[in-house]
Amino acid sequence: xxxxxxxxxxxxxxxxxxxxxxxxxxxxxxxxxxxxxxxxxxxxxxxxxxxxxxxxxxxxxxxxxxxxxxxxxxxxxxxxxxxxxxxxxxxxxxxxxxxxxxxxxxxxxxxxxxxxxxxxxxxxxxxxxxxxxxxxxxxxxxxxxxxxxxxxxxxxxxxxxxxxxxxxxxxxxxxxxxxxxxxxxxxxxxxxxxxxxxxxxxx
Numbered sequence: 465x466x467x468x469x470x471x472x473x474x475x476x477x478x479x480x481x482x483x484x485x486x487x488x489x490x491x492x493x494x495x496x497x498x499x500x501x502x503x504x505x506x507x508x509x510x511x512x513x514x515x516x517x518x519x520x521x522x523x524x525x526x527x528x529x530x531x532x533x534x535x536x537x538x539x540x541x542x543x544x545x546x547x548x549x550x551x552x553x554x555x556x557x558x559x560x561x562x563x564x565x566x567x568x569x570x571x572x573x574x575x576x577x578x579x580x581x582x583x584x585x586x587x588x589x590x591x592x593x594x595x596x597x598x599x600x601x602x603x604x605x606x607x608x609x610x611x612x613x614x615x616x617x618x619x620x621x622x623x624x625x626x627x628x629x630x631x632x633x634x635x636x637x638x639x640x641x642x643x644x645x646x647x648x649x650x651x652x653x654x655x656x657x658x659x660x661x662x663x664x665x666x667x
Contacts (some may be wrong), residue, residue, distance in 0.1 A: 468644065537656040538575035538625070541568040542649055544663070553663040557636060561667075563657030565631035567651060572625035577654035580631060582615040584647040589613075592640050612648075625652070636665070643667055 475634070542549045544568040555563070569575050583604065590600055590613055599613040605611045615634075623629045636645075645665045652658040 479506075480489070482538055503598075529627070536573050537571070538569050538573045538623070538653050539571040539656065540575075540651055540653075541599055541660055542566075542580075542651055542659070543571050543628075544649075549661040549663060551662050552642075554666060555663060556666050558667060561636040561638060561640075563634040563636070565633060565649075567623065567631060567634045569623045569625050569627055569629070573655075574594065575623040575627055575653035578619035578623045578629060578651070580617045580649060580651040582617075582634060582647065583612045584645060586611045586613050588636065588640065588642070588645060592633040592637040593639065598634070636667075640667070 545564050579588045595615050601614040601616050604614050648662045650660045
């Protein structure tokens, strides 16, 4: 008897579920018709609304294009004595203490305000670095035991995409007796992120 009641309850529940689904489907055509009617009224009977909507769509498109342009930024490769830098690059200055520096704009975006900073340990005194065309900046205390001297170079003109920009050279004085010095370069432009390179100079 209990088993029979359970089966009846199950069938009744399934029937109610089926009826609910049918009710939803029955209302669907009416909903579609209402949606179509409302859309038609917006475009055919309300020219003011149509103009406002068109203006809004144009504004959204303009904003999207502006964001897309802003997301594009120059990207650079930095060369020292014709060697492309990566973190940890070793540059030998055994024969010459001159650092010939070039920045290649490897993107197709023109760079404005190209700037490069040179950082070295404070033990390398500024009098031992020949940096014509560079400005000596306040020291950077990366931590209490690591204070770095800092030079800054800024381009006087734009750097078009695909073009190599010659940077004023740096030269380490022969008075420097260190066998190895760890230095760093950072470069950026008005619309690009900072790219940093740590390298080792050997003498």
